Amino acid sequence: MPTTTESSLDFVGEATPYTYIGDSHAGVGTLVFEDTATSTRVATRPHLIWAFAARDIIGDDGMLGSSLVEALRRTSALSSSVLFQPVPGLRPVQTWRDGILVNESINVTALARNQPYVLCVGELNVRYLLGRFADDRIDFDVPFLTGGLEALPSYDVRATVPFAKLLPVVLDEIGPIFRGLKILREAGLQTLFLHALPPPTLDDEAFGTIMGFSAPARLRYKLTMLVNFLFERACADLSIGFINIWNDVTENNLRKSEFELDVVHLNRRAAILSVHEVHRQFSALQLANA
């Protein structure tokens, strides 16, 4: 038996990293899973980028943002070499080699084929849009059902914007996400997934306190659902997996209290559901590519 001053650390094997990269919703913690059917282990690997929003994914120059490239390099999805051909959208990096500054092109690693990368982004962009819409007392039409939202308090609406008018504004805000995903997909990162936005809090007062501005719950939900709707469409178009646990963590489209960590985030139970969904889609992808 080990004494209190000794520890016992048994090596039990390797685990496949499931990398979550992006805003604070990528902070799922280091969770370890075992697939009993295949006796393989999975460990989540969160890589948070502070204040990560759509505009960080791609710059005005059309190149992938440096914070995301760095995160993907640190987690072995991307690598650089003088031998690589330049890849559109991936800016070469400069490295010292034998005292000489050389350009190295960035490309997707072979290792990345064997592990999933889940991008969490967009929630900050929803906040930006909410600030504008709430300030203007805007409601808008959406081309999908929003059952359950009628249970949320109504608010004083100045104008209801048709979907045709709203869409360009929202796409302008989140479009860089799609352009970034496209660059990575075309560069060969097939194991990339985009995570859906979580259902927001139902507590208007807490939201106002944390965010520093007010936006009614009905508006928060509608906008979040719209962004997820667009995420799903874009992912289908780009052949990128979409990790969406909305139906599991909501009832009638409203957040279930048992999944709430704080005003903004979902808790570990939700993270476990997310990892299960990643595992399901990643396994299917591996099978298809085998």
Next chain:
Amino acid sequence: MSQFPYDHRPDYALWKRNVQGVPSTALDPSAPVRFMIDKEMRIASGGSCFARHIAVNLKKQGFNYFCTEPGAEYSANFGNVYTTLQLLQLFQRAYGEFKPAEIAWRRGDRFVDPLRPRVFEAGFPTPDAVAKATETHLAAVRRLFEELDVFVFTLGLTEGFCSRIDGTAFPAAPGKDVGEFDESRYEFRNLGVSENVEYLDAFLHGLRHVNPKARVILTVSPVPLVATMEERSVIQSTVYSKSVLRVCADEILRMHDFVDYFWSYEIITATYNTDRYFELDRRSVDERGVAHVMRSFFRHFAGIETEQTTTAQADPCDEDVLNALIRKASGS
């Protein structure tokens, strides 16, 4: 008994009767018009981007929208004419009084006309092909000016970029995706009241010279500047630009009785409607705003009441349209 000059002013001159208590959608900042239009007249239009709404609605209401080039967005293929200097130079080019030094700008491996870079998106294979297309275009512009009855012109901007070599006023600065910006060749100009009055007056003299029956309706675009080169907020520059153009229109009205003014700027931007008629970008005028503007235009200049106006837009609730928009946002 002494008379007070404001005692017998008409309703439109009095805030209490023209504005106070009138529903926002019924506000009508009008004035007696100098002439009317009818469906027999050849009505042409041009100007900044807001002019598009006027062209669309004139056609929609069955007016004889005069167009001398097939497929043109306006009455000829001149694209957006933002400044009075551009308008004057368009006229001068049409009559051989001005020949810009630059005839073509590069866009990728193609060439475009620097004075209407967005008109032919595909561009032309050679500068010669641009020059040939310009010749055809200017012939159509001549015919337009000589045969129109009424020209509706929307004053848009005071800011713009000009050639340092010969003063050519371009509709857009080179360098974004067309042409190359070179500070030694191009300069920023922000036209003042006297310059605008001078250029517009010169155009009107030319127009009446080639077409003595021509009449003109001026209006000021309510669409704010998308960007400014002045070292100040784009809001300040918008107010400056629109104020200058509004003053210019009034100065011109005092000089020429064949020119009238239409108040689209007032309908959209007067304080009681600023919160009502702009899109989410706080810049584009929405359908209701355009409808209000055109309702007032047709009521006063044509004597007809209209309800339905504008704008044929692709409906993103349609799956194909939605997917195309998302694909475009993805850069595909």
